[in-house]
Amino acid sequence: MSMENAAWHSLWRMSGDKGKAYADTTPRRVLSFAASYKNRLLVFVLFSVFSAVLAVITPVLAGRVVDAIVAQTGVQVVLKLAGIIAIVAVADAVVSLVVRWYSSRLGEGIIFDLRTAVFDHVQKMPVAFFTRTRTGALVSRLNNDVIGAQSAFAGTLSGLVSNTVALLLTAGVMFSTSWQVTALALVLLPIFLLPARHFGKSIALLRRESADLNASMGTQMTERFSAPGATLIKLFGRPAEESAQFGLRAGRVRDIGVKMAMRQFFFVAMLTLVAALALALVYGLGGVYAMRGELAAGDVVVLGMLLTRLYAPLTALANARVEITSALVSFDRVFEILDLEPLIHDAPDARVLDAGPVSVKFTNVSFAYPSAEKVSLASLEDVSVLDTRGGETVLHGIDFEIPAGSTVALVGSSGAGKSTIASLLARLYDVDSGSVQLAGVDIRKLKLDSLRSTVSMVTQDGHLFHETIGSNLRLAKPEASDAEIWQALERARLEPTISALPDGLDTVVGERGYRLSGGERQRMTIARLLLAAPQVVILDEATAALDSANEAAVQAALAEALENRTALVIAHRLSTIRSADLILVIEDGRVAERGTHAELMAVRGRYAELHDTQFAQ
Numbered sequence: 327m328s329m330e331n332a333a334w335h336s337l338w339r340m341s342g343d344k345g346k347a348y349a350d351t352t353p354r355r356v357l358s359f360a361a362s363y364k365n366r367l368l369v370f371v372l373f374s375v376f377s378a379v380l381a382v383i384t385p386v387l388a389g390r391v392v393d394a395i396v397a398q399t400g401v402q403v404v405l406k407l408a409g410i411i412a413i414v415a416v417a418d419a420v421v422s423l424v425v426r427w428y429s430s431r432l433g434e435g436i437i438f439d440l441r442t443a444v445f446d447h448v449q450k451m452p453v454a455f456f457t458r459t460r461t462g463a464l465v466s467r468l469n470n471d472v473i474g475a476q477s478a479f480a481g482t483l484s485g486l487v488s489n490t491v492a493l494l495l496t497a498g499v500m501f502s503t504s505w506q507v508t509a510l511a512l513v514l515l516p517i518f519l520l521p522a523r524h525f526g527k528s529i530a531l532l533r534r535e536s537a538d539l540n541a542s543m544g545t546q547m548t549e550r551f552s553a554p555g556a557t558l559i560k561l562f563g564r565p566a567e568e569s570a571q572f573g574l575r576a577g578r579v580r581d582i583g584v585k586m587a588m589r590q591f592f593f594v595a596m597l598t599l600v601a602a603l604a605l606a607l608v609y610g611l612g613g614v615y616a617m618r619g620e621l622a623a624g625d626v627v628v629l630g631m632l633l634t635r636l637y638a639p640l641t642a643l644a645n646a647r648v649e650i651t652s653a654l655v656s657f658d659r660v661f662e663i664l665d666l667e668p669l670i671h672d673a674p675d676a677r678v679l680d681a682g683p684v685s686v687k688f689t690n691v692s693f694a695y696p697s698a699e700k701v702s703l704a705s706l707e708d709v710s711v712l713d714t715r716g717g718e719t720v721l722h723g724i725d726f727e728i729p730a731g732s733t734v735a736l737v738g739s740s741g742a743g744k745s746t747i748a749s750l751l752a753r754l755y756d757v758d759s760g761s762v763q764l765a766g767v768d769i770r771k772l773k774l775d776s777l778r779s780t781v782s783m784v785t786q787d788g789h790l791f792h793e794t795i796g797s798n799l800r801l802a803k804p805e806a807s808d809a810e811i812w813q814a815l816e817r818a819r820l821e822p823t824i825s826a827l828p829d830g831l832d833t834v835v836g837e838r839g840y841r842l843s844g845g846e847r848q849r850m851t852i853a854r855l856l857l858a859a860p861q862v863v864i865l866d867e868a869t870a871a872l873d874s875a876n877e878a879a880v881q882a883a884l885a886e887a888l889e890n891r892t893a894l895v896i897a898h899r900l901s902t903i904r905s906a907d908l909i910l911v912i913e914d915g916r917v918a919e920r921g922t923h924a925e926l927m928a929v930r931g932r933y934a935e936l937h938d939t940q941f942a943q
């Protein structure tokens with residue numbers, strides 16, 4: 327399938343399974359969410375009602391002014407009425423300020439609450455979640471959907487009450503002024519209100535599709551516009567096809583935007599037209615009644631002015647359905663994320679590890695990577711159905727112990743399960759059976775904070791944030807002084823490089839540390855490790871990316887970092903392995919051989935084979 331075909335296919339699929347715009351339970355959840363804003367909502371609604379009452383008073387007073395003029399009752403009366411109109415206007419301004427203040431506090435408060443909740447929650451998700459989800463899609467939830475959810479709340483939900491009150495009040499006063507004229511003026515209305523239901527659903531579906539498309543454009547941008555992604559596209563990619571794919575999505579968003587705008591506008595335009603026609607009716611019919619003396623001239627003015635105020639809340643209420651449905655879509659997308667259960671969290675009775683040396687013990691550990699539906703959401707992965715495979719056991723009955731202060735090395739072919747063992751020790755995942763213990767305590771019984779400060783891992787890629795060198799290192803120890811940082815850099819054999827930089831520790835390293843070489847990045851992670859000074863160190867092929875000139879420096883730095891620490895080392899280099907207290911050969915998720923270098927060489931098994939092929943110079 328060509329790339330363009332694939333894109334069409336996914337578009338088609340996206341619009342295909344659109345039975346429902348949101349889950350059945352979402353409205354109830356939104357209401358219970360609203361309950362926490364009860365007081366602010368209440369004040370807001372009260373003032374809105376007050377404002378609706380003020381809006382009816384002016385037209386009635388205007389009618390009385392006309393009556394006073396017609397009846398020639400005197401200047402006093404007219405001036406008094408005008409004075410009251412002025413007071414009402416001032417009161418209206420004050421009330422509208424209060425309403426605005428409450429509605430913006432409400433709206434921004436909701437954005438704040440939803441955003442921080444989603445951010446907190448996403449942070450707790452396991453690594454497996456991040457390996458599956460696409461960053462752009464996730465960021466879009468935090469931006470677009472949170473704002474979408476808020477707009478309904480502050481605008482629509484609260485407007486519902488005040489508009490209903492305004493509508494009832496206005497209609498009430500109109501009917502009591504002249505029920506015949508009012509009835510006639512409203513007779514056209516139902517024809518235009520009926521399609522609202524249909525409009526609401528179709529607009530909500532369009533909005534959901536457009537949110538999905540925006541998210542996938544976000545994903546494409548964040549992935550392609552990172553330094554490594556952009557490099558890859560330049561070297562291997564086909565920029566024209568990338569653009570075509572992006573254009574396809576952007577084009578669909580454009581079309582949806584036009585469609586939505588037209589549908590909404592058509593609706594509003596129709597209502598405006600009905601209002602204008604009704605006004606003609608009021609003046610025509612009301613005028614005839616007034617000439618016949620059946621209606622006061624002032625009442626014609628009252629009816630005309632009220633009619634124009636009647637259609638504003640009517641339009642708002644008719645639109646409310648559309649807006650509430652789209653907001654529910656946004657809420658739904660936010661709740662979807664909050665509902666994901668973080669697989670790894672503190673047990674209720676979790677404890678802190680005592681200070682002092684720490685031993686490591688794996689007892690009969692078996693493990694399978696969690697399947698997709700446990701850790702992820704189809705809508706964040708850009709697929710319509712989650713890959714339900716996975717769950718294949720990659721580790722079988724792993725048993726070994728690292729006494730405090732000693733080093734165990736893992737060797738074996740690629741894909742054997744070495745990195746998986748390392749991730750289990752760092753509790754990036756939980757074992758399926760058996761246990762991992764630190765100083766005799768099951769790591770599932772430890773507080774995550776305590777675990778993080780005890781166990782530290784250096785991996786091959788040595789990720790750096792787009793921040794200064796200082797703050798990248800302080801990740802390991804926020805309170806570290808500059809002197810401590812320089813000391814760590816020196817021990818990581820990085821001090822000459824960094825001090826030669828014009829900004830020193832304040833130098834910003836590019837996305838993924840692009841301006842540092844592979845070896846320098848590697849030594850940055852070692853400096854980080856030295857700062858953290860954990861009791862247990864995991865090195866996962868920490869030296870694999872280095873050339874031999876760099877390697878000597880890094881090896882020396884590592885040797886220092888491992889001194890007096892409990893270490894699990896996965897290495898390609900013979901020198902690291904040879905000095906280990908115990909070597910485990912991992913094959914197909916099992917411990918195939920174990921022993922010291924000399925012992926394993928003597929048995930002439932798998933280790934000797936690896937030694938002769940892989941490690942031989």
Ligand SMILES: Nc1ncnc2c1ncn2[C@@H]1O[C@H](COP(=O)(O)OP(=O)(O)O)[C@@H](O)[C@H]1O
Nearest residue numbers: 457695716720739740741742743744745746747
């Ligand atoms: N995040 C993951 N999700 C699913 N399977 C994985 C994941 N990471 C590794 N695997 C699988 O687990 C097995 C062991 O991988 P790994 O521990 O990375 O091997 P090694 O580090 O020894 O090369 C491999 O079959 C690999 O495909």
Ligand SMILES: [Mg+2]
Nearest residue numbers: 744745746866
């Ligand atoms: Mg590995």
